[in-house]
Amino acid sequence: xxxxxxNLQKTDGQARRGEITTPRGKIQTPAFMPVGTAGTVKAMQxxxxxxxxxxxxxxxxxxxxxRPTAERVARLGGLHHxxxxxxxxxxxxxxxxxxxxxxxxxxxxxxxxxxxxIDGSRHMLTPERSIEIQCLLGADIQMQLDECPPFPITxxxxxxxxxxxxxxxxxxxxxxxxxxxxxxxxxxxxxxSVFEDQRKRSAEGLMEIGFPGYSVGGLAVGEGQExxxxxxxxxxxxxxxxRPRYLMGVGKPPDLVGAVERGIxxxxxxxPTRSGRHGQAFTWDGPINIKNAAYVDDxxxxxxxxxxxxxxxxxxxxxxxxxxxxxxxxxTLLSWHNLAFYQELMARMRTAIEEDRxxxxxxxFRARYSAGAASEG
Amino acid sequence: xxxxxxNLQKTDGQARRGEITTPRGKIQTPAFMPVGTAGTVKAMQxxxxxxxxxxxxxxxxxxxxxRPTAERVARLGGLHHxxxxxxxxxxxxxxxxxxxxxxxxxxxxxxxxxxxxIDGSRHMLTPERSIEIQCLLGADIQMQLDECPPFPITxxxxxxxxxxxxxxxxxxxxxxxxxxxxxxxxxxxxxxSVFEDQRKRSAEGLMEIGFPGYSVGGLAVGEGQExxxxxxxxxxxxxxxxRPRYLMGVGKPPDLVGAVERGIxxxxxxxPTRSGRHGQAFTWDGPINIKNAAYVDDxxxxxxxxxxxxxxxxxxxxxxxxxxxxxxxxxTLLSWHNLAFYQELMARMRTAIEEDRxxxxxxxFRARYSAGAASEG
Numbered sequence: 001x002x003x004x005x006x007n008l009q010k011t012d013g014q015a016r017r018g019e020i021t022t023p024r025g026k027i028q029t030p031a032f033m034p035v036g037t038a039g040t041v042k043a044m045q046x047x048x049x050x051x052x053x054x055x056x057x058x059x060x061x062x063x064x065x066x067r068p069t070a071e072r073v074a075r076l077g078g079l080h081h082x083x084x085x086x087x088x089x090x091x092x093x094x095x096x097x098x099x100x101x102x103x104x105x106x107x108x109x110x111x112x113x114x115x116x117x118i119d120g121s122r123h124m125l126t127p128e129r130s131i132e133i134q135c136l137l138g139a140d141i142q143m144q145l146d147e148c149p150p151f152p153i154t155x156x157x158x159x160x161x162x163x164x165x166x167x168x169x170x171x172x173x174x175x176x177x178x179x180x181x182x183x184x185x186x187x188x189x190x191x192x193s194v195f196e197d198q199r200k201r202s203a204e205g206l207m208e209i210g211f212p213g214y215s216v217g218g219l220a221v222g223e224g225q226e227x228x229x230x231x232x233x234x235x236x237x238x239x240x241x242x243r244p245r246y247l248m249g250v251g252k253p254p255d256l257v258g259a260v261e262r263g264i265x266x267x268x269x270x271x272p273t274r275s276g277r278h279g280q281a282f283t284w285d286g287p288i289n290i291k292n293a294a295y296v297d298d299x300x301x302x303x304x305x306x307x308x309x310x311x312x313x314x315x316x317x318x319x320x321x322x323x324x325x326x327x328x329x330x331x332t333l334l335s336w337h338n339l340a341f342y343q344e345l346m347a348r349m350r351t352a353i354e355e356d357r358x359x360x361x362x363x364x365f366r367a368r369y370s371a372g373a374a375s376e377g
Numbered sequence: 378x379x380x381x382x383x384n385l386q387k388t389d390g391q392a393r394r395g396e397i398t399t400p401r402g403k404i405q406t407p408a409f410m411p412v413g414t415a416g417t418v419k420a421m422q423x424x425x426x427x428x429x430x431x432x433x434x435x436x437x438x439x440x441x442x443x444r445p446t447a448e449r450v451a452r453l454g455g456l457h458h459x460x461x462x463x464x465x466x467x468x469x470x471x472x473x474x475x476x477x478x479x480x481x482x483x484x485x486x487x488x489x490x491x492x493x494x495i496d497g498s499r500h501m502l503t504p505e506r507s508i509e510i511q512c513l514l515g516a517d518i519q520m521q522l523d524e525c526p527p528f529p530i531t532x533x534x535x536x537x538x539x540x541x542x543x544x545x546x547x548x549x550x551x552x553x554x555x556x557x558x559x560x561x562x563x564x565x566x567x568x569x570s571v572f573e574d575q576r577k578r579s580a581e582g583l584m585e586i587g588f589p590g591y592s593v594g595g596l597a598v599g600e601g602q603e604x605x606x607x608x609x610x611x612x613x614x615x616x617x618x619x620r621p622r623y624l625m626g627v628g629k630p631p632d633l634v635g636a637v638e639r640g641i642x643x644x645x646x647x648x649p650t651r652s653g654r655h656g657q658a659f660t661w662d663g664p665i666n667i668k669n670a671a672y673v674d675d676x677x678x679x680x681x682x683x684x685x686x687x688x689x690x691x692x693x694x695x696x697x698x699x700x701x702x703x704x705x706x707x708x709t710l711l712s713w714h715n716l717a718f719y720q721e722l723m724a725r726m727r728t729a730i731e732e733d734r735x736x737x738x739x740x741x742f743r744a745r746y747s748a749g750a751a752s753e754g
Contacts, residue, residue: 039698043705047686068673068698076676076694084690296445299453309424313461317453321416321445328420328705 002182004141004212006244010354014236014263017353020244022140023183024080024088027055029244029265030353032256032346033090034339035273038063039073039083042273043331044339046085052308052336053343056088056141058268061133062097065123066116070136078138090268091139092248093130093172093189096148096217107147109164127171131186135179142180143215144172146189151221153193162191162198166205173209187213187246194227196234203238214239215246216264220255229258236263253282253345254369257362260349272342276335279323283341284365285372290334295320308340379559381518381589383621387731391613391640394730397621399465399517400560401457404432406621406642407730409633409723410467411716412650415440416450416460419650420708421716423462429685429713430720433465433518435645438510439474442500443493447513455515467645468516469625470507470549470566473525473594484524486541504548508563512556519557520592521549523566528598530570539568539575543582550586564590564623571604573611580615591616592623593641597632606635613640630659630722631746634739637726649719653712656700659719661742662749667711672697685717 002023010017020027034041034049037060041049049057059079064070076082079089095112098105102114111126127145134142146165149158169188176186188206192198206214216235219228232247239245246266247259256267272282279291281302288295290302298316306312310333322330345365352361379400387394397404411418411426414437418426426434436456441447453459456466472489475482479491488503504522511519523542526535546565553563565583569575583591593612596605609624616622623643624636633644649659656668658679665672667679675693683689687710699707722742729738 038702038704039695040702040704040706045686045706045709063702067702068694072674072694075674076692082692082695082698084686084695297449297452309461315453315459317445317449318416318459318461321459325415325417325440325444327415327417328708329417329422331705332422332709 004183004185006213006242008242012353012356012358013261015260015349015353015358016263016265017350018244018265022088022185024086024140025055027088027266028346028350030256030260030346030349031055031266032342033058033266033268034342035060035268035270036083036085036089037270038067039079041335041339043277043328043335044273046083048336049085049339050087052340053347054087054339056090057085059089059091059137059139060097061091061094061130061137062101064091064137065094065125065133066118066121070133074136074138080138088140089138090141091134091137091143093143093145094125094133095130095145096249098125099148099150109167111145112147127168128175131172131175131179135176135181135184140184141213142176142184142186144169144186144188144211146191146217148218149191149193151193151218151223155195155198158191158193158195158198162202163205165189165191166202166209169206169211170209173211185212187211187215189215189217189248190235190239191218193218194223194231199231199235200238203235207240211243213244213246215248217248219247220249220251225255225258228255229262232259232262232264239263253342254366256342256345257349257365260353261358261362272338273335276338277331279330279334280338281319281334282338283372284368285375286369287373290316290319291323292320302337303341306337306340306344308337310334310336311340381560381562383590383619385619389730389733389735390638392637392726392730392735393640393642394727395621395642399562401463401465401517402432404465404643405723405727407633407637407723407726408432408643409719410435410643410645411719412437412645412647413460413462413466414647415444416456418712418716420654420705420712421650423460425713426462426716427464429717430724431464431716433467434462436466436468436514436516437474438468438471438507438514439478441468441514442471442502442510443495443498447510451513451515457515465517466515467518468511468514468520470520470522471502471510472507472522473626475502476525486544488522489524504545505552508549508552508556512553512558512561517561518590519553519561519563521546521563521565521588523568523594525595526568526570528570528595528600532572532575535568535570535572535575536578539579540582542566542568543579543586546583546588547586550588562589564588564592566592566594566625567612567616568595570595571600571608576608576612577615580612584617588620590621590623592625594625596624597627602632602635605632606639609636609639609641616640630719631743633719633722634726634742637730638735638739649715650712653715654708656707656711657715658696658711659715660749661745662752663746664750667693667696668700669697679714680718683714683717683721685714687711687713688717
């Protein structure tokens, strides 16, 4: 059965419990997607990523098009085989990383030309080329190329930008219909910064073109949690109920809870792995820095109740030691624990929605998390 | 049953097939012990180390006494629990690393004082203190403190040094008898550089004291394979047949084959993991550098016949990409493959001895390995 299906099973307030079916497997929503930027979830084995409960991971088009190149990945059997991940993969369009990482960018109606941050080579990313790359990689869920404007931005500039992104959405869809395989899906991306009328206009423009899923872009770019939630408050109600909604690049655990509360179904973020590499561990009592002297003699595990070896079997003192000694395993164990924590948070949210107690779950989560975060200082 | 037992099951020429029984499990010999210097086999999970076929790993007393300290490891439940390895662990005495890593060393009859390479703190390592540390760590097989003289060395200086090491062997054994637990074992270390009469004198001095196993030290320090084999040729025949013989810090695959041929039972070396972190993969056709451009498009695995995910499931092109992208997983996969290769080499040697065809195996191994190594350049 080669079809992309979203089945909305249950709502609780705005929060939604659903299931996405792809040819490569099902995705339970709300879902968190670990980020495998360059064909690897950093410091992790795919086997262990899967065991944390991840149904789907993300790959970055920008990184992969530059190295090892999409054509090479295709010749080597596609991204799934290349990195030994047999579940669904979502790729972004490359647009966001072009804006944040590349040099000498030039944006035109046609697309964006830029210089690689790796070797200075020049490249051109158009909606058609982005889809071609994502199809070469073999991504199950693909993203339209959009312009990712800076924050803050004037109303005028944001309006021009979102109209360009709508035109690019159409071109992306046209290219996708030519190049994609059955069961693959292309999502449109809602832009419009923090402006209510613009978010509506963007959503309507995309819905007119028609997509099996809608992403919310341009958030988690420095606007703060309060603004982000305000934007979601007026954006998700405009989106069709029968399509998954993906909030791109978000976020901290309380961001995820607040966004699910506002009707978001999918997330990705480098935070669990990046924080893990830098010594930050997420816990129900807020984040802790495992490198602190407080953990040098702490024989307790990060979370004895998590079904994850990194969380359950190793002491904080051991992980503290690994960081102090500069050992590879430090990054692995803490990334692994953080991914397991994120997946457990998603699982608890899904259960809370199923049991019609999401508001109570969210309140309890926030109270404990922020009290702990405050005491950690 | 808390007893350390060596059961010599079969010989084929000088090569020996045996089994060591410890309270924490059996060790099939000839055995290769991966090195877990600072409480972790670098870039590896213990689960994966075990799955390669390793029966025992090594920890470094010097590193662990400085960080996190032996007392802390003991408070946290011992080295096995600390690093989540439930098989036997062998620790060295710390002497070799004091000589190669520390600063401002001062050697006396009492022991060696030195300054930590990590934080400059001053420490004293005596035979008694080394055993105390190894017992705090909970090592199943421990090493006497010895002096590790430089190479080359004059006959006179080497003779003085080995006599000191024999006196330290006696003090080590006395301390071990007070502090150790049932089933733990202490090995003496044969020194004497490249001098036949001195190796004999060293071995006889140690045998007079009496140990359940004998290490051959002071090799793989720059003397070259030919000299090393020559020393083994006159050293192993002096050692008791019913005790395991451990060649410390060796070596490359052909070194292992040649040493087994000369009656060695146990090895440790950082080579599979250190080489792995630097891009070198061991194969039956010699070592290759996976970072070479030749592998950019090579979709074949490192070794389809090895029962190890790193060897069998990932392409050379993928590992090449991981190294180019500076990803953690690069070091993990190549360390893992190399450890699996080393264990497979040991397994094949054990089988060849069992089947009375070690000489043929060794000849075939060397021919293929050196032909490949030559063509790789």
